[in-house]
Amino acid sequence: MGLDAITAGLPAYARDVGLTLDSTIGASPLEPQQLWGTALACAVAARNPVVLREIAAEAATHLPPEAVEAAKAAATIMAMTNVYYRATHLLGDEAYRSLPARLRMRIVARPGVPKVDFEFWCLAVSAINGCAVCLESHEGKLRAAGLGPEQIQEGLRIAAAVQAAAVAYDAEAALA
Template sequence: MTSLKEFADTLPDYAKDLRLNVSSLLNDQILGDNRKYGLLLACAHGTGYRPLVAAVEAEVEGKIDSAYANAARAAAAIMAMNNVYYRFVHLASNPVYGTLPAKLRMNVIGAPGIDKADFELFSLAVSAQNGCGMCIDSHERILTQHNVGSEVIQAAARVAAVLKAVATVHATL
């Protein structure tokens, strides 16, 4: 399996900044390993781009335990659904949709199997990738309640941005 750095090294010269940003993410000291590798995994899955998912799965192997890896995958899965639904609620002109129950199972949000703040951080990052402002605000509010600082939240958004860009560029090759 290819590591994330090796995968990024296959990007063309016009995407050199993305290669450098991947290196910066891998060397991050703000997040701690569980958050860093969980975010990389959640955001890779959030892109839906299989070659990137495989590279990140190889990268995180042995660096986080199975509970964190599964929670990161779960965050990407549940946000794939929630971001569409709540973006619809937010963008629809008819306010009635905001008053109706979602009727969507989201049990993993209440019991992610890892620290709640970490799961919320993963969910926020995937929500950023998917462009759901309502979800971003909701997750950011919970993170603030858990005393997660703005630098950590920004770092999560950076992971989301870089991995989305890497997937987008690599898919064109």
């Protein structure tokens, strides 16, 4: 169950993805809550049922229930905000950026876990969703909180590996 099941189920062409999962999630220097919250938030964002179920099952053994809920909240709030802020950025018209977003984001103020962990999860999900505005914002908050580039890179590596595993599983399901 968990990472081992994901890795074992990957097709041969995705062997590098399995090795990367092992070297990121399996051997991460991050603290367990940052690590498993990131993996879970990214699995939600990646949207593959197998990857999500397996990571959620393993994450639940490392995270308290409030962190599980906060990681899922980070993924879902970023699903909304990443679309909005990426779109206003890509439109390139300052008029859109000056309008209030009017998106409900109360969870950001009180996520139920340390703010730095929630920001970390939001950064990783924003990488999956490709929102430059949100990436810059969350990275700035994390750097201000004392995290260095190496820690932030770990979150990005987890996002990349989880997303790649989801892509491989989706491809195989579509081709079956």
